[in-house]
Amino acid sequence: MSTTNRVAQKKRRTHQTILSQEYKPIGECSTLCNCCCVSVQRSHENNAARFLWASKVASHLRISVSQRGFSSVVLKDLKYAESHEWVKTDGNKATFGITDHAQDHLGDVVYVELPDVGRSVTQGESFGAVESVKATSDINSPISGTVVEVNEGLTESPGLVNTSPYEERWIIKVELSDAGEAHKLMDSDKYSKFCEEDAKH
Amino acid sequence: MRGGSLWQLGQSMTRRLAQSDKKAVSRRCFASDADLKKTALYDFHVAHGGKMVPFAGWSMPIQYKDSIMDSTVNCRVNGSLFDVAHMCGLSLKGKDCVPFLETLVVADVAGLAPGTGSLTVFTNEKGGAIDDSVITKVTDEHIYLVVNAGCRDKDLAHIEEHMKAFKSKGGDVSWHIHDERSLLALQGPLAAPVLQHLTKEDLSKLYFGQFQILDINGSTCFLTRTGYTGEDGFEISVPSEHAVDLAKAILEKSEGKVRLTGLGARDSLRLEAGLCLYGNDMEQHISPVEAGLTWAIGKRRRAEGGFLGADVILKQLQDGPTIRRVGFFSSGPPARSHSEVHDESGNKIGEITSGGFSPNLKKNIAMGYVKSGQHKNGTKVKILVRGKPYEGNITKMPFVATKYYKPS
Numbered sequence: 001m002s003t004t005n006r007v008a009q010k011k012r013r014t015h016q017t018i019l020s021q022e023y024k025p026i027g028e029c030s031t032l033c034n035c036c037c038v039s040v041q042r043s044h045e046n047n048a049a050r051f052l053w054a055s056k057v058a059s060h061l062r063i064s065v066s067q068r069g070f071s072s073v074v075l076k077d078l079k080y081a082e083s084h085e086w087v088k089t090d091g092n093k094a095t096f097g098i099t100d101h102a103q104d105h106l107g108d109v110v111y112v113e114l115p116d117v118g119r120s121v122t123q124g125e126s127f128g129a130v131e132s133v134k135a136t137s138d139i140n141s142p143i144s145g146t147v148v149e150v151n152e153g154l155t156e157s158p159g160l161v162n163t164s165p166y167e168e169r170w171i172i173k174v175e176l177s178d179a180g181e182a183h184k185l186m187d188s189d190k191y192s193k194f195c196e197e198d199a200k201h
Numbered sequence: 202m203r204g205g206s207l208w209q210l211g212q213s214m215t216r217r218l219a220q221s222d223k224k225a226v227s228r229r230c231f232a233s234d235a236d237l238k239k240t241a242l243y244d245f246h247v248a249h250g251g252k253m254v255p256f257a258g259w260s261m262p263i264q265y266k267d268s269i270m271d272s273t274v275n276c277r278v279n280g281s282l283f284d285v286a287h288m289c290g291l292s293l294k295g296k297d298c299v300p301f302l303e304t305l306v307v308a309d310v311a312g313l314a315p316g317t318g319s320l321t322v323f324t325n326e327k328g329g330a331i332d333d334s335v336i337t338k339v340t341d342e343h344i345y346l347v348v349n350a351g352c353r354d355k356d357l358a359h360i361e362e363h364m365k366a367f368k369s370k371g372g373d374v375s376w377h378i379h380d381e382r383s384l385l386a387l388q389g390p391l392a393a394p395v396l397q398h399l400t401k402e403d404l405s406k407l408y409f410g411q412f413q414i415l416d417i418n419g420s421t422c423f424l425t426r427t428g429y430t431g432e433d434g435f436e437i438s439v440p441s442e443h444a445v446d447l448a449k450a451i452l453e454k455s456e457g458k459v460r461l462t463g464l465g466a467r468d469s470l471r472l473e474a475g476l477c478l479y480g481n482d483m484e485q486h487i488s489p490v491e492a493g494l495t496w497a498i499g500k501r502r503r504a505e506g507g508f509l510g511a512d513v514i515l516k517q518l519q520d521g522p523t524i525r526r527v528g529f530f531s532s533g534p535p536a537r538s539h540s541e542v543h544d545e546s547g548n549k550i551g552e553i554t555s556g557g558f559s560p561n562l563k564k565n566i567a568m569g570y571v572k573s574g575q576h577k578n579g580t581k582v583k584i585l586v587r588g589k590p591y592e593g594n595i596t597k598m599p600f601v602a603t604k605y606y607k608p609s
Contacts, residue, residue, distance in 0.1 A: 107264070107268055107269050107270075107465070108268045108269065108270040108271075108560075110535060110558035111533070111534040111535060111558070113534060113587070129534070129587065131534050131535060131558075132269075133268075133269045133270055133465065133469060133557060133558055133560065134263075134269060134465050134468070134557070136534070136537065
């Protein structure tokens with residue numbers, strides 16, 4: 001086993017220990033686990049699922065640990081916009097959401113303003129908003145297209161934006177009008193570096 | 202997400218909390234960390250995972266490792282310890298300090314029993330609010346008061362100007378600004394039991410609004426049974442060199458149940474308690490009567506006046522104010538400051554001054570001003586958020602029942 005893998009495995013074990021520690025359940029909480037720098041949201045209803053997700057994510061993980069302590073989950077197979085949205089493309093269709101870095105800074109999301117199905121969205125322009133206890137932020141479209149589906153689950157449970165893994169945290173699904181626009185977005189490495197620079201301010 | 206930089210997002214959070222000095226907002230955007238003042242607990246906050254943000258010229262923790270929602274709920278279930286050392290504490294002394302202060306505030310200071318205090322308002326010539334403050338009459342020749350951090354320069358200049366004029370006419374008053382002390386707020390059901398471990402004085406005899414100078418954890422503290430959350434609790438003025446030790450002792454005695462809590466949760470708690478935030482719910486052009494603080498204007502003062510803007514305020518007491526501060530529930534996104542309030546026919550009747558999602562009630566709450574006549578509880582309204590109207594209704598405050606420690 002290489003040194004990198006040994007280190008990663010040790011970090012996962014320590015992280016598991018922290019997750020299994022008794023925690024007084026008062027609603028949801030976000031804990032920055034310093035030992036392996038994964039931002040994990042815990043819910044008292046779903047600790048087991050959360051633990052499994054963390055392990056699964058750890059294997060996709062592109063962990064970036066700068067001196068400034070930027071540490072969020074950045075998945076390799078997604079593209080990223082400077083305004084902190086992620087995109088998963090599948091031919092002419094794409095799924096959008098906001099990144100782990102964004103939800104961590106926002107805090108508990110209490111409301112998501114969703115666009116109507118059939119509405120067109122333009123790269124770089126706002127199509128909705130996400131509200132936390134203390135702040136409101138526009139959600140910008142990373143690529144242009146037409147909305148084919150919105151995540152209705154977010155109306156009932158806006159906190160999904162904080163707690164769900166990337167795949168469940170999607171906000172809208174879009175039919176792309178210009179798939180080429182994806183080239184203007186950042187890959188996971190560039191986005192991680194971008195966030196590190198951001199964290200320095 | 203709006204803006205490429207999440208630092209700007211942090212700034213937008215700060216803006217929502219601190220609009221008391223609009224000029225300071227733009228200064229804060231460009232202030233480097235080096236320009237910000239630090240309280241005695243700064244390193245302590247950082248060591249405990251505090252997320253530090255600029256606030257009124259200070260670097261203060263907006264939250265710690267737990268979320269704002271979690272922190273807010275914990276205050277009401279267990280307890281919270283806040284660093285409010287950025288606020289300005291001062292003492293007025295001299296045999297005329299009581300009549301002097303009465304020229305500047307609406308409270309019946311002379312009528313306060315020694316060792317008791319009250320919330321009051323510093324007024325201007327137009328009857329508007331310069332700041333709100335908790336004042337305490339320690340003795341007939343010593344008043345202790347605390348004013349908002351964002352209003353420090355303004356308030357001290359105002360007090361100093363009037364003090365000079367008062368003294369030039371032979372009045373005996375002087376002041377001391379307590380920059381050698383730090384203010385901590387301990388709030389929640391565990392506040393009294395935890396603090397009792399650290400002092401020999403019987404805290405069960407100290408009721409809401411009362412004040413004592415006593416030894417806590419080995420240092421001489423000014424203790425007021427008051428707060429900004431609606432919970433039972435205390436504000437403790439401790440010599441700054443002992444502030445960290447006191448904070449540590451409080452957290453240890455509570456076995457971790459009392460948590461360090463930041464400004465984010467503090468704002469949610471005070472909103473749930475229906476308390477004004479100066480700069481949002483009270484400003485230079487809003488009178489204490491309009492703000493629903495008529496109870497803070499002493500009975501004798503309502504008859505005699507004698508404070509700045511008394512003519513305007515006394516007239517409002519007689520005729521009724523034209524606008525009133527009320528509470529709101531609403532659906533959809535949380536109503537925020539400056540959202541318009543419309544009646545059911547779409548006519549503008551008022552404006553929201555503070556709002557957000559209540560972590561304890563799990564619904565949107567807000568406060569704002571509406572035209573008198575439209576202010577009754579239950580009145581249905583529409584609140585405009587980002588241009589769209591959402592259903593709401595007027596409700597009484599506090600939103601969460603207060604638990605002040607009063608004699609039964």
